[in-house]
Amino acid sequence: MADLSPTADRPGLHVSKPSPNAPATGSAVCHCGATATAAGDSQVRALVEGYTANHGAAHGRTGR
Numbered sequence: 001m002a003d004l005s006p007t008a009d010r011p012g013l014h015v016s017k018p019s020p021n022a023p024a025t026g027s028a029v030c031h032c033g034a035t036a037t038a039a040g041d042s043q044v045r046a047l048v049e050g051y052t053a054n055h056g057a058a059h060g061r062t063g064r
Contacts, residue, residue: 028056
């Protein structure tokens with residue numbers, strides 16, 4: 001399987017939860033240079049919400 005982790009060359013958001021009982025992990029890289037990682041379901045949920053609201057496609061909506 002290909003590595004789906006985001007990089008500076010391929011910005012994005014990646015979340016993994018291998019099983020219902022395993023904690024989620026996530027990583028995000030934005031084209032603006034911001035990076036973040038999270039472990040645990042609630043922390044990953046916050047990472048996704050923050051990335052969605054402030055990075056990635058959000059930059060196109062705000063012109064940043």
